[in-house]
Amino acid sequence: MNQYPGKNLPEYIKPEGKWANTFSYHPFDVELREAKGIYLYDTEGNQYIDASGGPMAVNIGHNDERMKRAIHEQLDKFNFVHPILANGPKAELCNKLASIAPGTLNASYLVSGGSEAVDTAMKLVRQSQLARGHKDKHKIISNHESYHGMTIATLSVSGSAGSQGPFEPMLQRYPQINQYSDYKKPEGMTREEWGTISAQELEHAIHYAGPKTVAAYLATPHGAGCDYAVVPPTSYWQRIREICDHYDVLLVADEVVTGFGRTGKWFAMEHFGVQADIMTTAKGMSGMYAPLGAVTVSDEVNEPFKKDAYFIHGFTGGGHPVAVAAGIATIDVLREDKLVENAANMEAVLFSHKQQLLSHPTIKDIRGWGLFMVGELVKNKDTMEFFDQNQQAELLFQQLALKHGLVMYGSLYGARRQPAFRRGLPFWISPPLCITEEQIHDMMGRLDETLTEWEQTLGL
Ligand SMILES: Cc1ncc(COP(=O)(O)O)c(C=O)c1O
Structure with a gap:
């Protein structure tokens, strides 16, 4: 099981121990051991789906x-x-x-x-x-x-x-x-x-x-x-x-x-x-x-x-x-492997989850194309009110995604979101293009669980 309880917000990992000489930080204490296809495995034996393909970059499967x-x-x-x-x-x-x-x-x-x-x-x-x-x-x-x-x-x-x-x-x-x-x-x-x-x-x-x-x-x-x-x-x-x-x-x-x-x-x-x-x-x-x-x-x-x-x-x-x-x-x-064709064919499968996602109180919009979906998260869909900065909503979202077996690329815009725009926090679904229909449903099920727990934790 993943070591994150899902309640307490994670502390940013400090560069200590073997990380002492790394200049940049990693917010989650999950170290990768190996990867295959759409899956990532950490040193504790947990399995994750590479739901964002790194930062929208892993277009073919891992370890090919x-x-x-x-x-x-x-x-x-x-x-x-x-x-x-x-x-x-x-x-x-x-x-x-x-x-x-x-x-x-x-x-x-x-x-x-x-x-x-x-x-x-x-x-x-x-x-x-x-x-x-x-x-x-x-x-x-x-x-x-x-x-x-x-x-x-x-x-x-x-x-x-x-x-x-x-x-x-x-x-x-x-x-x-x-x-x-x-x-x-x-x-x-x-x-x-x-x-x-x-x-x-x-x-x-x-x-x-x-x-x-x-x-x-x-x-x-x-x-x-x-x-x-x-x-x-x-x-x-x-x-x-x-x-x-x-x-x-x-x-x-x-x-x-x-x-x-x-x-x-x-x-x-x-x-x-x-x-x-x-x-x-x-x-x-x-x-x-x-x-x-x-x-x-x-x-x-x-x-x-x-x-x-x-x-x-x-x-x-x-x-x-x-x-x-x-x-x-x-x-x-x-x-x-006809992966460009697969991205085109899987679009309908991925977006068949759109209505289910939109039924969540925090999802304002679902959009994208091919194997590229973006969701827009807000605290209140009607007023477009956004989460308090001290709630660290985006960090919690990624933490819970890990708990439910997804590595998700987090938004860079949340923390710096400009109040003038009254818009939400984007999350990205862009898995390796080799993903199958069954794996998409599994991934979206994990996302649904993540969202439900996230909303519960934030009291929404
Ligand atoms: C549209 C676009 N252009 C350029 C870059 C920069 O690419 P890199 O991170 O490989 O330097 C990115 C990175 O996310 C990007 O999204």
């Missing part, structure tokens, strides 16, 4: 023999290539990426994670605009409430001004716009109509920033922050694409979370029939068997770099052969 073999085989050949030499595995992965990426997104620059991918894309945007003769284009418009990474540059295009804590004075701030939100849709208007109207925010922002200075618009295919996983209507993305084309603004789709099958297609922008000029990926790209990310650019963006433009960039670990081997094997496993 094919993955281990591929990584091992690469290590048997060579573990690193000097950057002045040709990196064969890198070429193989880039070719595979071209075969699955939408439309003309064909050339990839490999990095080691999502933040590196977005940071790299930001530099690529600037050099690309310079190469096209637009010397003043340098501003990158992004969305309020978005999240694109933890480096100084990616924090600059994330979140709202003032929400980046101590780093705020260090950031280069560009204009930001509101993302698409169903919550703001006027009554009587269709989602498609509201999508077109919402997209106009981008045109306004370009106008006020100065069209000559705007290099790119960077966004995730679905909502972030309070609106996490709100899926915009097709009209929204189509209008955004038109606006970008009109003002020579590059469209950068951050598919770090949504890429590699999570939403039931290889890449989420395919749902809208809209192709970005630049796409960033990471997380599910290697199923987290190794740190890996990519920036994939269209043939048009790549054109000057094939001739005389030189991309001023480079990381020692970029295109690391062992990570690349994991990336190649991930695509093979996704194809072989």
